[in-house]
Amino acid sequence: MKIAVCPGSFDPVTYGHLDIITRACDIFDRVYVAVLTNPAKEALFTPDERVEMLSKATKHLDIVTCEHFDGLVVDYAKLRGAIAIVRGLRAVTDFEVELKMASMNHHLDKDVETVFMMTSNEYSFISSSAVKEVASLGGDVTAWVPSCVAEALAKKYSHARKAGIS
Numbered sequence: 001m002k003i004a005v006c007p008g009s010f011d012p013v014t015y016g017h018l019d020i021i022t023r024a025c026d027i028f029d030r031v032y033v034a035v036l037t038n039p040a041k042e043a044l045f046t047p048d049e050r051v052e053m054l055s056k057a058t059k060h061l062d063i064v065t066c067e068h069f070d071g072l073v074v075d076y077a078k079l080r081g082a083i084a085i086v087r088g089l090r091a092v093t094d095f096e097v098e099l100k101m102a103s104m105n106h107h108l109d110k111d112v113e114t115v116f117m118m119t120s121n122e123y124s125f126i127s128s129s130a131v132k133e134v135a136s137l138g139g140d141v142t143a144w145v146p147s148c149v150a151e152a153l154a155k156k157y158s159h160a161r162k163a164g165i166s
């Protein structure tokens, strides 16, 4: 049984993330999608909200489980018996950050391998932060995120606008 972890902030999940999760399902027997904390990013959605959106977006993939974990990705991988951490690479700009992260994780636990997949061309420019920027300014994001996510973004930003938060 080959188990993989797809970790990320998923704030919120995009079609780019779903592309990687779906392709991981073709290689591994079981895939755990973990909402983890990236200390460099301030989240818009709570971990529970992010897990809920991920679970809805992956409900057709029966080997996928989505959950939140508060801690190191290598500890989560060990907890779930995973042999690999799967990450998507969009462009060269991702490389440096991902190399550092993979090296750090390798140092922390040599039994877990980081596996990189190149994001499919049509999703190479999508990021959660770009999606949030467009949605916050009232733009249409339905080409980049599932409908439940587009609705959640519209709700968050309409509340923010009503409360006078920019």
Ligand code: PNS
Pocket (backbone or CB within 6 Å): 007, 008, 009, 010, 036, 037, 038, 039, 041, 071, 072, 073, 074, 100, 101, 104, 105
């Ligand atoms: O979607 P992101 O923000 O690129 O994902 C980054 C994430 C959450 C996978 C990374 O920040 C992470 O692994 N956080 C958990 C803490 C950890 O294990 N840090 C060590 C790796 S540098």
